[in-house]
Amino acid sequence: MRVLVAEDERVLADTVAEGLRRLAMAVDVVYDGDGALERLAVNRYDVAVLDRDMPGHTGDEVCRWIAGSGTGTKVLLLTAAAGIRDRVEGLGLGADDYLTKPFAFAELVARLQALSRRSGPALPPVLEQDGVVLDVARHTASRDGEVLSLSPKEFAVLHVLLRAGGRVVSAEDLLEQAWDENTDPFTNTVRMTVMTLRRKLGDPPVIHTVPRAGYRLGS
Numbered sequence: 001m002r003v004l005v006a007e008d009e010r011v012l013a014d015t016v017a018e019g020l021r022r023l024a025m026a027v028d029v030v031y032d033g034d035g036a037l038e039r040l041a042v043n044r045y046d047v048a049v050l051d052r053d054m055p056g057h058t059g060d061e062v063c064r065w066i067a068g069s070g071t072g073t074k075v076l077l078l079t080a081a082a083g084i085r086d087r088v089e090g091l092g093l094g095a096d097d098y099l100t101k102p103f104a105f106a107e108l109v110a111r112l113q114a115l116s117r118r119s120g121p122a123l124p125p126v127l128e129q130d131g132v133v134l135d136v137a138r139h140t141a142s143r144d145g146e147v148l149s150l151s152p153k154e155f156a157v158l159h160v161l162l163r164a165g166g167r168v169v170s171a172e173d174l175l176e177q178a179w180d181e182n183t184d185p186f187t188n189t190v191r192m193t194v195m196t197l198r199r200k201l202g203d204p205p206v207i208h209t210v211p212r213a214g215y216r217l218g219s
Helices: 012-020 033-042 059-069 084-092 106-116 151-165 171-178 189-201
Strands: 001-006 024-031 048-049 074-079 097-100 126-129 132-135 141-144 207-210 212-218
Touching: 001 033, 001 132, 012 024, 012 106, 012 126, 012 141, 024 033, 033 059, 048 059, 048 106, 059 074, 074 084, 074 106, 084 097, 126 141, 132 151, 151 171, 151 189, 151 212, 171 189, 171 212, 189 207
Parallel strands: 001 024, 001 048, 048 074, 074 097
Antiparallel strands: 126 132, 132 141, 207 212
C-alpha cells in the first residue's frame, strides 16, 4: 500500500509515517496542501490521509481535487472537529472516511487497510499461493506452515506479488508500490530485496525472474 500523509503537525505526521512504514507501507509525507497537490500530480497513492486545516490549499480543497481527478485514490480526512455536521460535510466533499483527533494508531491502520481493499478489486484478508500465506491484518507470513521473519520491504514485495496472482510485476511497479519517493529509482534495491525474500522463502523457488519484464510468483 502506498500512502500520502498530509498533516501540518510535523511531529504527528512523522510519527504516523514511521509507524506505517514499520507495517510495510510506502509513505510520503507533506506538511501543507500545496505539497499534497504536487505529490498527487506525479505519484499514484492508494490512500491519502489529509488534515482538513492545512496551510496553503486546505485538506478540503485537496479532497475535492482527488474526488474529481479520477485517480482512484481513497481519502481519509483527519480533523479535530468531531461534530456530526463536520463529518457529514467532510464526506460530502468526496472523502471516503473520516477520523477525529486524537485517534488510536491501530484504528488508523485498520481504516487504511479497509480503504486500500476498496481501491481495487476485492481481495481476501489472507492471500495464499503455492504454500505461501500472507495475513495482511496480522502482518504475518508463512510457507508450508513455517513462519517467515520478513523485513517490512520484503513483506511489501511479497504482498504485491501475491496480489498480482501469478502475473509478471515489473521492477518499476514494485518500486512504485512498495517504496516511497525518497528511494533512488536507479539503485538495485528491488533486486536485493527480491533476492533476500527468495532466500527466506526457501526451496523450491516460487519467485521467478522474467527477463526484461520483472518478477512472477508461482510454481
